[in-house]
Amino acid sequence: MAPQPDEVGKRAAGVEDDAALAESPPVKRRIDRPVGRVRIEDVAAEAGVSMKTVSRVLNDEPNVSEATRERVRAVVERLQYRPHPSARVLAGRRSYLVAMLYDNPSSNYLMEVELGVLDACQAQHYNLMLAPLEYDAKDIVAKVEALVLQSRLDGVVLTPPITDDAALLARLDELGIPWSSISAREPNRRVGVVVDERSAVAEMIAHLAGLGHRRIAHIKGHPAHGASEWRLAGYLDGLERAGIGLDPALVVEGGFSYESGFDATNRLLDLPEPPTAIFAANDDMAAGAIGAICERGMSVPKHVSVCGFDDTPIARHIYPALTTVRQPTRDMGRLAGLELLREIRERGQGSLVTVPYTLQLRRSTGPKP
Amino acid sequence: MAPQPDEVGKRAAGVEDDAALAESPPVKRRIDRPVGRVRIEDVAAEAGVSMKTVSRVLNDEPNVSEATRERVRAVVERLQYRPHPSARVLAGRRSYLVAMLYDNPSSNYLMEVELGVLDACQAQHYNLMLAPLEYDAKDIVAKVEALVLQSRLDGVVLTPPITDDAALLARLDELGIPWSSISAREPNRRVGVVVDERSAVAEMIAHLAGLGHRRIAHIKGHPAHGASEWRLAGYLDGLERAGIGLDPALVVEGGFSYESGFDATNRLLDLPEPPTAIFAANDDMAAGAIGAICERGMSVPKHVSVCGFDDTPIARHIYPALTTVRQPTRDMGRLAGLELLREIRERGQGSLVTVPYTLQLRRSTGPKP
DNA sequence: GTGAAAGCGCTAACAT
DNA sequence: ATGTTAGCGCTTTCAC
Numbered sequence A, B: 001m002a003p004q005p006d007e008v009g010k011r012a013a014g015v016e017d018d019a020a021l022a023e024s025p026p027v028k029r030r031i032d033r034p035v036g037r038v039r040i041e042d043v044a045a046e047a048g049v050s051m052k053t054v055s056r057v058l059n060d061e062p063n064v065s066e067a068t069r070e071r072v073r074a075v076v077e078r079l080q081y082r083p084h085p086s087a088r089v090l091a092g093r094r095s096y097l098v099a100m101l102y103d104n105p106s107s108n109y110l111m112e113v114e115l116g117v118l119d120a121c122q123a124q125h126y127n128l129m130l131a132p133l134e135y136d137a138k139d140i141v142a143k144v145e146a147l148v149l150q151s152r153l154d155g156v157v158l159t160p161p162i163t164d165d166a167a168l169l170a171r172l173d174e175l176g177i178p179w180s181s182i183s184a185r186e187p188n189r190r191v192g193v194v195v196d197e198r199s200a201v202a203e204m205i206a207h208l209a210g211l212g213h214r215r216i217a218h219i220k221g222h223p224a225h226g227a228s229e230w231r232l233a234g235y236l237d238g239l240e241r242a243g244i245g246l247d248p249a250l251v252v253e254g255g256f257s258y259e260s261g262f263d264a265t266n267r268l269l270d271l272p273e274p275p276t277a278i279f280a281a282n283d284d285m286a287a288g289a290i291g292a293i294c295e296r297g298m299s300v301p302k303h304v305s306v307c308g309f310d311d312t313p314i315a316r317h318i319y320p321a322l323t324t325v326r327q328p329t330r331d332m333g334r335l336a337g338l339e340l341l342r343e344i345r346e347r348g349q350g351s352l353v354t355v356p357y358t359l360q361l362r363r364s365t366g367p368k369p
Numbered sequence C: 001g002t003g004a005a006a007g008c009g010c011t012a013a014c015a016t
Numbered sequence D: 001a002t003g004t005t006a007g008c009g010c011t012t013t014c015a016c
Helices: A017-022 A026-032 A040-047 A051-058 A066-079 A085-091 A108-123 A140-150 A166-175 A197-210 A226-242 A258-269 A283-295 A329-345 B017-022 B026-032 B040-047 B051-058 B066-079 B085-091 B108-123 B140-150 B166-175 B197-210 B226-241 B258-269 B283-295 B329-345
Strands: A097-102 A127-132 A155-158 A179-182 A192-195 A216-219 A277-280 A305-307 A324-326 A352-355 A358-360 B097-102 B127-132 B155-158 B179-182 B192-195 B216-219 B277-280 B305-307 B324-326 B352-355 B358-360
Touching: A040 A051, A040 A066, A051 A066, A085 B085, A097 A108, A097 A140, A097 A329, A108 A127, A108 A329, A108 B108, A108 B127, A127 B108, A127 B127, A140 A166, A155 A329, A179 A329, A192 A197, A192 A329, A197 A216, A197 A226, A197 A277, A197 A305, A197 A324, A197 A358, A216 A226, A216 A258, A258 A277, A258 A283, A277 A283, A283 A305, A329 A352, B040 B051, B040 B066, B051 B066, B097 B108, B097 B140, B097 B329, B108 B127, B108 B329, B140 B166, B155 B329, B179 B329, B192 B197, B192 B329, B197 B216, B197 B226, B197 B277, B197 B305, B197 B324, B197 B358, B216 B226, B216 B258, B258 B277, B258 B283, B277 B283, B283 B305, B329 B352
Parallel strands: A097 A127, A097 A155, A155 A179, A179 A192, A192 A352, A216 A277, A277 A305, B097 B127, B097 B155, B155 B179, B179 B192, B192 B352, B216 B277, B277 B305
Antiparallel strands: A324 A358, B324 B358
16 A cells, blocks of 8 residues: 555575575566665675674774775675664663753744754764753653653753753763753853853943943843853953942842843833943843833943844844844753763763853944944 | 663563573562563563464564553553664664754744654654755655665655655655655645635735725845745735735845845835835745834834734744734644644645634734834 | 564574 | 574464
8 A cells, every 4th residue: 555665575584695696586576675784694694794793883883894894895885785773772771862951942042952963963973852842840850850750861951041951951961961052050060051141241331331332231141041150250250350340239030031121121220320321131132121121212232232142143134233142052052962961971071161252243333322 | 881771681571581581590580670671571571461462462463362561551551661762663664753944944933843743653652863955856756765865764744845846756656655844835635734815914904994094115025935825815815805906016026034025025115106014925034124124214103004914923932022923833844743643644634734723913003104 | 362482673692 | 704594573374
């Protein structure tokens, strides 16, 4: 019924089959077996070695002479042989599967990170499973545990704020599951990737101070994210270095969403002495700030300068284009993936990588009015 | 070295092992075997049936009495048994793996679609593999073929413009690989999902005409996408219904990017008789239009009304918020996934689903100046 | 309606 | 440096 390539050749069997092949309908046999249906024993027979030797070559294991290695590789290439993933998993002790754990699915940030992790996995012939999770610390440990065990994960990549759930990390360690985190709140002694967000923000504040601004406000990020702390700390550093005293009224709560930035800005603009510049802890909130400012008939950066953090696509797509801090999101995903795989292969060898940021100066910041 | 849960219980062996279990270190055995390490034969032994019967129950196959079925289910539940995915794949003829093929990775649209497809797959215990592809018709067929064969895909979900590559579709059919498409250019006789984009756009034009606009421009989408054709057709329909003659100068090329919308709008505004309203074929281009208009010191919708298509997050995050057509992107992904799985299970049973659109009227459209 | 045996394609452990 | 054997945990086939 199903128009599938049929099942001829399902058993080409051992070495002695070369003879059998010469009989009956040999041509049909070859033709009907789609590429990829070649098995390790076909390669072994063709190369005149045992299956195990082929296996060694494929997995870069020692104890194969360079000559044999080359010969096997050539046959693999010629036969277009690709190992059956499930057979490898079933026979071996690894699943060649890692998962990326995340909350807040529809963000540009995560899409970029995901692409990076995928790059890393593909390069090393690992599979990536996506695990969107609702982050409510209650049952997250149980959920992740179920996932890890059912899917036999070899490791996980964690994204904020899941990076900071102590109970989860402890459980992963107990289970012996390697993990790698992106922008963890306490990155020390971890495997993963971070950006020096604090310095980045301090530089951004210096930029604003250089434009003459003295009343610089900050819209904080979501309290569950370590990034919110770092960005606040950078803001304070920046003020101090510019010799600007902190006005607590200029530091307001946000939550990383457009709406929270919009609302926070309205509160700031209602102040008796409103700010002339606003640093929002991410781009979405900065977009909200611009929306609120425009809605009052004011304009950016003429009346108020605005800047953000992340350099997501929205930064270039709003008017005026947003001054922001760029983190190399996709690279971060890739590096987090690579370090995880290293940790999987050689326990204890994964490390913490710090990647550089860059200030993207665009049109949303200008001289103090 | 690795702190892994150890390997005790790796061979509980046949039914007769119940006896063995009662001896030696039985408690240790239970404790050390993590959840998920229960095997089908454990379930069989516990339920007093054969492995095959358990298998039948798990796969909803016939020829099991309701009583037995219930008993097995209870044991499965109690033992928290989960079949080993790789073992199923290796033994069976299915891979339980489908891939989503896409180009243009970092779009909100695709992220939403992906979540929908993932929903469908998870609900049916299928795995989803992501296949970002560079769409240059040259070697795409070979690339996809390699992917399909190597990964033993059971099917693929196609997104625009990969949906419209005739050579690819033909090859997939030859290989007997089911596929499901989202917004294919020629959806007839296909499995997948579509929106009546043409009618949606016609309605949008009616909205603009109702606000008094007569000079309504259209920025076209990327020519490789069927959506561009539909949206243009809807624009023409809308004009005709409103009794507005077509001015070819008001229809300009775009390419779905912010920049293309920005440039196109500058061309439109330079016209001797510029438009008072612009319908851009997607939200990114509409954002570009707003950017270009603002840059000239004009404002939206006071001087020019702007509307888009898709209702991606950017529509709410720019100022003014964008009037646009909302397509239920995530649902579309989910439905495309479900239809694909149906097609996989029962050839010929997958179908084409049409999902509804809605007009999102926001602040970027207003009365003709 | 149910079960026993034979693989699926690969790797681990143990030869040699 | 290389080969042999025995599974991994499930489904298939075919017998009952």
